[in-house]
Amino acid sequence: MEKKIIFITGANRGIGKETATGLAKQGHHLVLHGRNKALLQDVSEEIKTATGNNEVDIIMADLYSLADVKRMTDAFKSRYERLDVLINNAGAMLGRHREVTSEGNEKTMTINLFAPFLIMHAMKPVLLKSDSPRIINVSSAMHRYGGRPDFNDFQFEKNYSPMRAYSLSKLYLIWVTRHLDSQLKMRGVDNVTVNTLHPGAVATNFAQDADKGFMINQIYKFALRFMDKPVDGAKTSIYLATSPDVKNVSGAYFSKKGKIEKANDRYWSPENEKLIWDYCSGIIKKY
Numbered sequence: 001m002e003k004k005i006i007f008i009t010g011a012n013r014g015i016g017k018e019t020a021t022g023l024a025k026q027g028h029h030l031v032l033h034g035r036n037k038a039l040l041q042d043v044s045e046e047i048k049t050a051t052g053n054n055e056v057d058i059i060m061a062d063l064y065s066l067a068d069v070k071r072m073t074d075a076f077k078s079r080y081e082r083l084d085v086l087i088n089n090a091g092a093m094l095g096r097h098r099e100v101t102s103e104g105n106e107k108t109m110t111i112n113l114f115a116p117f118l119i120m121h122a123m124k125p126v127l128l129k130s131d132s133p134r135i136i137n138v139s140s141a142m143h144r145y146g147g148r149p150d151f152n153d154f155q156f157e158k159n160y161s162p163m164r165a166y167s168l169s170k171l172y173l174i175w176v177t178r179h180l181d182s183q184l185k186m187r188g189v190d191n192v193t194v195n196t197l198h199p200g201a202v203a204t205n206f207a208q209d210a211d212k213g214f215m216i217n218q219i220y221k222f223a224l225r226f227m228d229k230p231v232d233g234a235k236t237s238i239y240l241a242t243s244p245d246v247k248n249v250s251g252a253y254f255s256k257k258g259k260i261e262k263a264n265d266r267y268w269s270p271e272n273e274k275l276i277w278d279y280c281s282g283i284i285k286k287y
């Protein structure tokens with residue numbers, strides 16, 4: 001198999017770590033992102049030992065800071081001549097009180113939408129140096145449950161709940177991924193693929209730290225025992241990153257079994273998709 005340079009965010013644990021391990025086993029050159037250097041170094045050594053692949057590098061950024069994301073992508077571009085696969089895996093559902101970043105953006109939207117959006121744009125020059133670049137954005141089946149989007153309240157200042165912010169940010173991630181796909185197709189670019197996926201309900205640290213209220217906290221803890229293992233949650237990302245079967249598939253939403261599924265289009269329209277795209281473009285403009 002041809003060796004690919006693969007960059008994966010949120011690779012220090014959970015689905016991201018298993019995705020990185022599976023891809024390192026196949027002999028690819030991995031660049032792991034995380035926000036804690038010591039932890040990430042340990043994870044990279046663990047993956048090297050487990051897979052016998054020494055090409056497992058690390059790069060840090062706090063995805064709650066778009067300035068830091070930009071610094072990270074600049075560092076990546078100065079170190080690597082190309083990027084074959086970008087996996088925007090990091091994501092979070094936060095607590096019951098709305099929080100904003102030091103840059104003034106709501107945190108759920110920042111990590112699940114603005115950061116991946118900025119990474120996709122900032123990495124464009126290195127992605128275009130690859131023969132067949134692939135962008136994989138990890139969304140969620142929860143994109144179905146955010147309720148009606150309010151385009152006068154993009155960042156949930158009037159109506160916030162952890163579930164609404166998480167679900168809508170993952171819905172918008174599907175929309176911007178599709179929008180990028182149509183733009184590429186319109187420009188006649190046919191070697192780049194951009195897709196989204198749902199990894200399954202997976203027993204990770206996901207949503208465990210955030211205080212969602214006593215009852216929901218207990219339900220989450222209880223549900224963990226019935227969920228898939230992280231190694232299973234990584235399967236669709238690994239498939240989309242490397243399988244020749246999806247070399248020419250773009251603009252699709254994949255289920256946890258690596259099958260194309262219909263995303264929830266209840267609130268979708270070309271106009272709404274463009275509205276979200278333009279909003280994200282405005283947010284990342286200064287970076």
Ligand SMILES: NC(=O)c1ccc[n+]([C@@H]2O[C@H](COP(=O)([O-])OP(=O)(O)OC[C@H]3O[C@@H](n4cnc5c(N)ncnc54)[C@H](OP(=O)(O)O)[C@@H]3O)[C@@H](O)[C@H]2O)c1
Nearest residue numbers: 010014015035062063064089090091140201202204205206
């Ligand atoms: N688990 C599920 O059932 C499930 C279902 C559907 C979709 N997903 C999606 O799958 C992806 C992976 O989730 P997971 O289940 O593996 O969850 P996880 O175990 O909580 O891992 C999330 C990853 O994102 C990173 N991250 C969070 N906030 C960050 C920040 N501000 N800056 C840098 N990194 C940050 C975490 O790093 P730290 O360790 O530093 O926090 C961690 O590496 C997410 O996009 C999630 O939305 C998960």
